Amino acid sequence: MRMPxxxxxxxxxxxxxxxxVGGGADVAGAQQTQGQIxxxxxxxxxxxVEGASRLAAASIIxxxxxxxxxxxxxxxxxxxxxxxxATGQFEDVTVRAEGSVDAPVTLIVEVEERxxxxxxxxxxxxxxxxxxxxxxxxxxxxxxxxxxxxxxAKDFIRSELANxxxxxxxxxxxxxxxxxREGVVHLFLDVTEGNRITIADVDIQGNQAVSDEEIRGxxxxxxxxxxxxxxxxxxxxxxxxxxxxxxxxxxRSRGFLDFRVVSDTLIVDPQTxxxxxxxxxxxxxxxxxxxxxxxxxxxxxxxxxxxxFEEQAGGLLSTLGLGGGGGRDTTYFDxxxxxxSVQRLREAYNNDGYLYAQIEPWVExxxxxxxxxxxxxxxxxxxxxxxxxxxxxxxxxxxxxxDRVIRERIYALPGDVYSQATLLQSYQSIGSLGFFExxxxxxxxxxxxxxxxxxxxxxxxxxxxxxxxxxxxxxxxTGVSGFLGYDQPNLFGQAKQGHLRWDFGRYINSFTLSFTDxxxxxxxxxxxxxxxxxxDRFFQFASGRRKRQxxxxxxxxxxxx
Numbered sequence: 001m002r003m004p005x006x007x008x009x010x011x012x013x014x015x016x017x018x019x020x021v022g023g024g025a026d027v028a029g030a031q032q033t034q035g036q037i038x039x040x041x042x043x044x045x046x047x048x049v050e051g052a053s054r055l056a057a058a059s060i061i062x063x064x065x066x067x068x069x070x071x072x073x074x075x076x077x078x079x080x081x082x083x084x085x086a087t088g089q090f091e092d093v094t095v096r097a098e099g100s101v102d103a104p105v106t107l108i109v110e111v112e113e114r115x116x117x118x119x120x121x122x123x124x125x126x127x128x129x130x131x132x133x134x135x136x137x138x139x140x141x142x143x144x145x146x147x148x149x150x151x152x153a154k155d156f157i158r159s160e161l162a163n164x165x166x167x168x169x170x171x172x173x174x175x176x177x178x179x180x181r182e183g184v185v186h187l188f189l190d191v192t193e194g195n196r197i198t199i200a201d202v203d204i205q206g207n208q209a210v211s212d213e214e215i216r217g218x219x220x221x222x223x224x225x226x227x228x229x230x231x232x233x234x235x236x237x238x239x240x241x242x243x244x245x246x247x248x249x250x251x252r253s254r255g256f257l258d259f260r261v262v263s264d265t266l267i268v269d270p271q272t273x274x275x276x277x278x279x280x281x282x283x284x285x286x287x288x289x290x291x292x293x294x295x296x297x298x299x300x301x302x303x304x305x306x307x308x309f310e311e312q313a314g315g316l317l318s319t320l321g322l323g324g325g326g327g328r329d330t331t332y333f334d335x336x337x338x339x340x341s342v343q344r345l346r347e348a349y350n351n352d353g354y355l356y357a358q359i360e361p362w363v364e365x366x367x368x369x370x371x372x373x374x375x376x377x378x379x380x381x382x383x384x385x386x387x388x389x390x391x392x393x394x395x396x397x398x399x400x401x402x403d404r405v406i407r408e409r410i411y412a413l414p415g416d417v418y419s420q421a422t423l424l425q426s427y428q429s430i431g432s433l434g435f436f437e438x439x440x441x442x443x444x445x446x447x448x449x450x451x452x453x454x455x456x457x458x459x460x461x462x463x464x465x466x467x468x469x470x471x472x473x474x475x476x477x478t479g480v481s482g483f484l485g486y487d488q489p490n491l492f493g494q495a496k497q498g499h500l501r502w503d504f505g506r507y508i509n510s511f512t513l514s515f516t517d518x519x520x521x522x523x524x525x526x527x528x529x530x531x532x533x534x535x536d537r538f539f540q541f542a543s544g545r546r547k548r549q550x551x552x553x554x555x556x557x558x559x560x561x
Contacts, residue, residue: 045104165233200274255332258284293379353387353417481505510534
């Protein structure tokens with residue numbers, strides 16, 4: 001099949017200018033305005049469609065967006081062609097004009113329709129569900145043939161097989177016309193999965209400071225083991241992550257800033273017939289932290305910032321004598337922890353309202369000195385800027401639950417300094433109500449470009465909260481009995497709790513009703529009112545009847561600590 005491209009648009013433009021404009025130089029010269037050439041207009045008398053067998057001509061003309069009796073330019077034609085291609089129904093579209101230059105013309109829209117997929121067969125697929133492929137890629141019958149969706153299906157199949165250790169699958173695509181159904185095809189995806197690649201061994205060369213076991217332990221690609229969860233499946237994407245991140249992080253955390261993987265190869269052992277990974281690494285030298293510098297900090301003291309480096313045993317700054325212990329020791333620069341500390345410090349600034357604070361980490365390798373360990377200087381350049389304040393808090397999506405119920409779970413108010421920790425606490429508290437679908441969408445934070453203040457929007461989606469419960473039981477004292485109940489934790493959308501239960505049977509008839517208000521009259525005082533009425537007949541050890549009626553009332557008060 002021939003894909004639509006620039007040729008269709010070029011033919012459109014050529015036909016329009018040749019058939020409509022004709023003596024274009026005179027028209028253009030007559031319509032010059034202030035040094036610019038106006039686009040010529042052409043009167044459309046009628047529109048005809050050629051090549052359409054499956055789609056109605058009126059539908060095609062409607063999508064084109066041009067009506068008979070109007071004046072158009074080549075830009076209108078170009079926009080109409082783009083609209084037709086956007087439907088996914090056409091393989092090619094060409095527009096030409098018939099008529100004279102000085103009279104209205106007839107536009108001929110010539111289309112080549114894409115076939116409709118009548119049936120889909122995915123053959124040879126054993127380790128991935130065919131229905132999963134269709135649902136994920138959107139590949140469905142009774143829709144036009146779509147190369148992007150087919151490509152998406154192929155990519156999904158290859159990705160799923162690679163995750164299961166089958167990375168070299170081959171997928172061939174073909175179509176066959178369905179007999180008796182013009183323009184309808186049967187799509188075949190013939191999959192050749194290939195052999196599963198099981199890593200028998202990971203051989204590492206060039207490492208001295210870090211053992212093979214430590215490197216293998218950091219890798220997501222594992223060699224085959226004794227237990228079922230160590231199947232040794234090979235995943236190319238996961239292996240690339242190992243080479244780019246996992247293995248370098250092991251070395252960078254120990255001061256090897258110049259570490260690199262020199263080469264890596266996947267080979268088949270001729271003796272065992274199983275694949276083996278071989279890699280060669282170049283460790284480089286270890287660097288010690290010689291000096292740590294913090295610049296631009298006003299909100300936090302330098303001593304406070306340095307605490308973000310400290311570990312339980314000494315810390316990154318122990319090389320400077322700041323992390324506990326005597327003086328300098330042989331601790332090396334942990335580049336991974338240095339980068340993680342940047343994120344923790346950024347969170348600390350966000351929690352104190354400095355939403356726009358910028359932290360620029362830097363590392364400088366010092367000139368080597370003979371007889372001394374190579375060292376680096378590191379630090380942060382901080383631009384704090386002004387703290388952000390909360391301008392407005394909005395809640396959307398609560399069609400049943402009152403705003404007041406949700407706002408009581410938000411621990412921030414308009415006018416407060418923005419705090420990321422408080423925002424997270426509020427988000428979790430709203431989710432813990434149990435009234436909304438989970439997980440909740442993350443709050444939307446919109447900064448004001450003029451003032452720097454922020455508007456916060458919480459999104460919720462109501463869920464059914466009430467529950468009906470019922471059951472039956474058989475007992476020696478009560479005989480056959482049953483119960484019917486209803487519980488509603490969000491009564492009237494105000495977080496009030498209602499409970500109703502009726503126990504019935506030959507020897508029992510009991511009714512219980514309770515109502516709980518966590519905020520009586522919108523105060524901090526909670527209350528529960530319970531009503532009950534029960535009648536029993538018993539005859540095992542003594543015969544008789546028992547009837548009980550009453551109520552209870554409980555009040556809860558906040559107790560300051």
